[in-house]
Amino acid sequence: MFQEYDVIVVGAGHAGCEAAAAAANMGSKVLLATMNMNTIAQMSCNPAMGGVAKGQIVREIDALGGYSGIITDKSMIQFRMLNRSKGPAMWSPRAQSDRMRFAEEWRLALEATPNVDFWQEMITGLIVEGQRVTGVKTSLGLEIKAKAVILTNGTFLNGLIHIGEKQFGGGRSGERAAKGITEVLIDLGFEAGRMKTGTPPRVDGRSLDYSKMEEQFGDEEPGKFSYMKTKPLQKQRSCWITYTNTDVHDVLQTGFDQSPMFNGRIKGLGPRYCPSIEDKINRFAERDRHQIFVEPEGWDTVEVYVNGFSTSLPEDVQYKAMQLIPGFEKAKMFRPGYAIEYDFFPPTQLNLTLETKLIQNLYFAGQINGTTGYEEAACQGLMAGINAHLKINEKEPLVLKRSEAYIGVLIDDLINKGTNEPYRMFTSRAEFRLLLRQDNADLRLTPIAHEIGLATEERYQLTIEKMHGTKTLINDLKQKKYKPADINPKLAAIDSAPVKDKSSLYQLLKRPDLKLSSFEQLDDTFASYREKIAPEVQHQAEIQVKYETYIQREQENSEKLANLDNKKINPEFDYQKITALSAEAREKLLKVKPTTLGQASRISGVTPADVSILMVYLAK
The missing domain is CATH 2.40.30.260 (Elongation Factor Tu (Ef-tu); domain 3)
Incomplete structure (x- = not known):
């Protein structure tokens, strides 16, 4: 009845949808299994995408070739850029969505993806041969073979809904819980836990x-999420x-x-x-x-x-x-409103690719890993889908660094620190947030996605155009220079301080009180010049010029971190041999099995002194 699939994705929430789309668009034959075809990409909680740090994640998903940004743009009813009063590292896009249209657009997008098949039934077990997953078992007793399996079960694993003193099984209001998977995973040696989340009444x-309320309008000039x-x-x-x-x-x-x-x-x-x-x-x-x-x-x-x-x-x-x-x-x-309890699996049991350490070719993504939020789930699904495809095709995995993406921060946090409460992304979690802005996710990530075969040629060319346009504009600003006698009267007219030496527009743009639009009052030809330049190019150039010193400093710090990440460690390294390490460090290192010194340094309980000892030992 079934062919052997390259990838089976269990669950069709935000993580499952992105996982299926990513693996399929890279060339894998994918089966998306869900208990209900009518609730694909259901917004179980609030009807919104993005927000502080979460908006950056949606931009990153889009830059990599995922669908969440495009779907959000097609179904939003309001757009706001949050934190505009702060620096650009804090600007975060947020969209209010049409709940029904969001789910509909996702289903239509998946149905239009040629390599995706669908199956509506509860998945109750896994087929494991040796230490490798080879398929899934269904509630009807069917066995479906696959080279890789991605579990994105959300809040459905043994889900229990609470309203006051009443409680009943369910993965979401009106939907039954998923049974069987937790027990199978525990039998395989996985550690499980329980988390809870809640939702308000609908009126x-x-x-x-x-x-009697305050009206909250969208932006006068609404933006969007996708770079397409x-x-x-x-x-x-x-x-x-x-x-x-x-x-x-x-x-x-x-x-x-x-x-x-x-x-x-x-x-x-x-x-x-x-x-x-x-x-x-x-x-x-x-x-x-x-x-x-x-x-x-x-x-x-x-x-x-x-x-x-x-x-x-x-x-x-x-x-x-x-x-x-x-x-x-x-x-x-x-x-x-109600609360729901569900099973999760501490994410320290995963590699940075989101593949489990115990069972090869088995991946976990979304709330099964202890996260909360559509955006956090979607980006994990995307990365699991990418890495499952790369693994079965014997290609190098894609692991994003903390200095490359919020997605990299999220996964690094989960794998190295674990979580005993639902993990949510914040800008404060990223030490390089000025590099990880929402406006430059395409410049950071689209070339990577194009190289692995996920970002389309059209998307890649749009990024290259933006990259070249920004560079050209910055160079033009450097070339446009004025003598103090010519420029100072015009600066005085717009209440900006005079210059003492010949100055370029590039130097003037570094001033907090001046923008690119200000230059139309300094140079009669600038308005016609600016009309020919795309708004996103102007925006990008302005940020790069104004924050150049800070950006350079963060890049230097990220390179120092990269030096540690370049020092490889054999995952099977025996830390018990290094008696100089603290007992806690040995215990945590043996559990996480880091692949680089940088990863080891970010494990909770591993001190800088432990890292120094490791560095000396590895140098030998």
């Missing part, structure tokens, strides 16, 4: 009074902001004794940076209000997502408290 937007020529938004839908109050908190607290989080029924750890409303009230008792974002679910639906009100309290307590929020006095609930 009928027609029952809300928006006059997707269409920017022509119209946008607003979001809204309101607040809880002490009356809301008092009602919520009446249900705390029935809360699965407080009475011990939930064992798994929840996301620190996306806490439930009851957790916020408990942890931040001094605050008398918390922000609530009221987010439309799409262009045409009346369903609204109540961001900031995630809860697993009894549904009657949720409803009573919610109606005390300004604007929600007559709110009608579509479905209550």
